Amino acid sequence: xxxxxxxxxxxxxxxxxxxxxxxxxxxxxxxxxxxxxxxxxxxxxxxxxxxxxxxxxxxxxxxxxxxxxxxxxxxxxxxxxxxxxxxxxxxxxxxxxxxxxxxxxxxxxxxxxxxxxxxxxxxxxxxxxxxxxxxxxxxxxxxxxxxxxxxxxxxxxxxxxxxxxxxxxxxxxxxxxxxxxxxxxxxxxxxxxxxxxxxxxxxxxxxxxxxxxxxxxxxxxxxxxxxxxxxxxxxxxxxxxxxxxxxxxxxxxxxxxxxxxxxxxxxxxxxxxxxxxxxxxxxxxxxxxxxxxxxxxxxxxxxxxxxxxxxxxxxxxxxxxxxxxxxxxxxxxxx
Numbered sequence: 001x002x003x004x005x006x007x008x009x010x011x012x013x014x015x016x017x018x019x020x021x022x023x024x025x026x027x028x029x030x031x032x033x034x035x036x037x038x039x040x041x042x043x044x045x046x047x048x049x050x051x052x053x054x055x056x057x058x059x060x061x062x063x064x065x066x067x068x069x070x071x072x073x074x075x076x077x078x079x080x081x082x083x084x085x086x087x088x089x090x091x092x093x094x095x096x097x098x099x100x101x102x103x104x105x106x107x108x109x110x111x112x113x114x115x116x117x118x119x120x121x122x123x124x125x126x127x128x129x130x131x132x133x134x135x136x137x138x139x140x141x142x143x144x145x146x147x148x149x150x151x152x153x154x155x156x157x158x159x160x161x162x163x164x165x166x167x168x169x170x171x172x173x174x175x176x177x178x179x180x181x182x183x184x185x186x187x188x189x190x191x192x193x194x195x196x197x198x199x200x201x202x203x204x205x206x207x208x209x210x211x212x213x214x215x216x217x218x219x220x221x222x223x224x225x226x227x228x229x230x231x232x233x234x235x236x237x238x239x240x241x242x243x244x245x246x247x248x249x250x251x252x253x254x255x256x257x258x259x260x261x262x263x264x265x266x267x268x269x270x271x272x273x274x275x276x277x278x279x280x281x282x283x284x285x286x287x288x289x290x291x292x293x294x295x296x297x298x299x300x301x302x303x304x305x306x307x308x309x310x311x312x313x314x315x316x317x318x319x320x321x322x323x324x325x326x327x328x329x330x331x332x333x334x335x
Contacts, residue, residue: 013038013042013044018061027072029071029074031070032070035125036256036257046127046128060073113148113149114159117129118162118163121195125197125253126200129152131146131151156201157210164213168212173223177223177227181223181237181241181313181316182309185241185245186309188242188246196256199252199253220234220241233319278293
């Protein structure tokens with residue numbers, strides 16, 4: 001696609017959404033299409049969709065709401081860059097006119113910055129998060145963000161810690177090592193489900209220093225050490241468990257991006273691939289796989305997570321039982 005055609009498509013998206021807003025089809029406070037929905041509806045690239053929403057923000061027609069997404073701006077909250085002239089004389093209009101960017105900057109907090117960044121990542125993916133984008137959503141100067149976060153890496157680290165802090169483990173762990181590990185895994189899966197961008201941003205080889213993630217490690221280590229496992233084995237189990245949950249959850253974000261780029265759901269994409277798969281199966285005489293395709297397979301990521309988690313915990317049982325036997329005191333020989 002050429003630069004001119006990209007510009008034309010971006011303006012087309014802006015004009016269409018603006019018409020919907022001005023016609024009342026999208027009411028104040030109502031969510032507007034996300035970047036992923038825009039890519040599907042108009043067949044544009046993610047960057048074009050992001051640019052269109054940014055322009056609508058500049059025009060004062062939409063705003064970001066942490067935890068919700070991008071919504072139609074209420075009357076009187078429009079940016080000074082909007083091309084429409086507001087009615088004069090109302091208290092709300094006078095208050096809006098007297099509110100300067102500096103005044104907004106003074107009310108800015110680190111928590112607000114992090115919440116706005118999480119809202120962008122939840123709605124559009126972590127690639128859409130930038131210092132400029134967050135500043136636009138908050139209605140402040142970009143440089144004002146640097147009084148609260150050092151840079152984008154610092155912002156991302158704070159985002160990760162904030163979503164972990166929102167789902168703390170209970171004060172008292174359940175009895176038994178397996179129930180403890182099961183709860184850790186399920187809590188992590190729920191967090192990754194709620195914030196699909198999180199799993200790809202976390203690293204097992206270069207772990208980030210997130211204070212609210214370390215209690216998860218402590219829970220696993222303490223539970224396994226209590227059974228007699230040495231800390232090396234306990235930490236290896238922790239890494240294996242975490243990497244399983246994270247590795248499965250990585251598919252959440254990649255699937256959302258693939259659906260946005262192609263406009264096809266997972267089921268629709270598989271249907272489109274079926275003729276090519278059938279051809280390969282026939283050419284290579286993969287008779288067992290052919291039987292599977294005839295039977296069909298109901299792919300469900302939650303079911304896959306559940307199956308794998310139970311098999312992983314089953315595999316840890318032998319290690320735990322061996323450690324228990326080592327700890328069990330020997331009975332003195334009967335004279």
